[in-house]
Amino acid sequence: NAGVMQNPRHLVRRRGQEARLRCSPMKGHSHVYWYRQLPEEGLKFMVYLQKENIIDESGMPKERFSAEFPKEGPSILRIQQVVRGDSAAYFCASSALQMNTEAFFGQGTRLTVV
Amino acid sequence: GDSVTQMEGPVTLSEEAFLTINCTYTATGYPSLFWYVQYPGEGLQLLLKATKADDKGSNKGFEATYRKETTSFHLEKGSVQVSDSAVYFCALSDLGAGGTSYGKLTFGQGTILTVHP
Numbered sequence: 001n002a003g004v005m006q007n008p009r010h011l012v013r014r015r016g017q018e019a020r021l022r023c024s025p026m027k028g029h030s031h032v033y034w035y036r037q038l039p040e041e042g043l044k045f046m047v048y049l050q051k052e053n054i055i056d057e058s059g060m061p062k063e064r065f066s067a068e069f070p071k072e073g074p075s076i077l078r079i080q081q082v083v084r085g086d087s088a089a090y091f092c093a094s095s096a097l098q099m100n101t102e103a104f105f106g107q108g109t110r111l112t113v114v
Numbered sequence: 115g116d117s118v119t120q121m122e123g124p125v126t127l128s129e130e131a132f133l134t135i136n137c138t139y140t141a142t143g144y145p146s147l148f149w150y151v152q153y154p155g156e157g158l159q160l161l162l163k164a165t166k167a168d169d170k171g172s173n174k175g176f177e178a179t180y181r182k183e184t185t186s187f188h189l190e191k192g193s194v195q196v197s198d199s200a201v202y203f204c205a206l207s208d209l210g211a212g213g214t215s216y217g218k219l220t221f222g223q224g225t226i227l228t229v230h231p
Contacts, residue, residue, distance in 0.1 A: 004157065033217045042118075042203060042221035043158075056218060091157065095217045103217035105150075105157035 002027065004094050004106035005074075012112045019079040019086070021109045025094030031055075032075040033103060034067055037089040049075060082113045116141045116208050120222035127194055127229050135189040135225050137178075137204035145206040147171075147180055147187040148219065152201040161189075161202070194229045201226050 005024040013019050025032050030051055035043040048056040049069035060067070064082075069075040079086055089110050093103040121136040139145065146165040150158040162171030167182035176191045187204060204222040 031217055035219075035221075040223075042120075042223040043219075045218055045220070048218055093158075093217055102160050102163075103219070105159070107155070107157040 004029075004092055004104050006090075006092050006106035006109050008109060009107065010110050010112070012114060013082050014114055015083060016081050019082050019111055019113075021077040021079075021090050021092075021111070022074045023077070023092030023094075023106060024074040025092075026104055029094035029096050029104075031095045031103075032069050033093040033095075034075075034077050035091040035093065037091065037108075039088070043091060046077075079111075082111075084113050087111055087113045116145070116206060116220045118204050118206055118220055118222035120202075120204050120225050123224070124226035124228060127227070129196055129229055129231050130193045131229075133189070133191040133194045133198075133227070135202055135204075135227070137187045137189065137222060139185050139187065139204075139206050139220075141185075141206055141208050143208045145208040147178070148205045148207070149176070149178055149187070149189050150203040150205060150221075152203065152224075154200070158203065194227075196229045196231055199227055199229045 007022050032049045034046040036046055037043045045059040047060050047067045052071050064080045066078045089108045091108045093105045095103040118139045148163045149161040151161045152158045162173045164171040164180035167180055170179045178187050178189045201224045203224045205219040207219050
């Protein structure tokens with residue numbers, strides 16, 4: 001059973017470009033979470049999605065950031081017009097349908113904005 | 115809001131030394147508490163968890179006890195190995211405060227542990 005798969009592992013974007021980060025949850029998991037880890041800081045919750053629904057986006061910046069989890073395919077975290085401050089590691093986690101179940105993390109995507 | 119505070123790092127120990135990494139929390143409701151570990155180049159893995167006061171989580175020789183009176187969840191291991199070198203994160207999930215699942219976590223800043231032979 002493959003784990004949570006994130007790609008790319010490393011992404012370099014110039015200021016003003018768009019960044020698209022992908023996350024394929026574990027087989028059978030229908031809940032996806034995105035976290036951001038800035039340098040020297042812990043992980044910060046961004047958004048929680050189920051298939052075709054955003055459940056909790058309380059941690060998402062109000063502008064330039066969006067997330068989706070379509071019926072088919074991976075979850076996508078999209079950052080428009082990236083700035084240097086967006087440089088960070090972005091982690092995805094997934095969990096099964098039941099509420100009180102562990103979330104499994106991917107290896108992360110390290111975004112560098114130059 | 116909820117928050118988690120871990121002891122300042124990094125921590126450097128010799129093999130077979132005793133390990134303690136302190137973790138304290140503040141939460142609106144009655145949280146579940148977790149320790150995650152991140153080995154170099156890998157994602158976070160759940161190390162152990164506790165869901166109610168006085169519960170002790172344990173795994174791979176690590177243990178932590180949920181202390182509600184001191185709002186703490188300190189990680190301990192009696193004899194560390196070189197293979198324990200990693201980053202350790204304390205985290206909480208506050209379902210009682212409207213949290214939606216264990217996947218929505220509040221993390222501490224992480225503690226880097228290096229164990230020398």
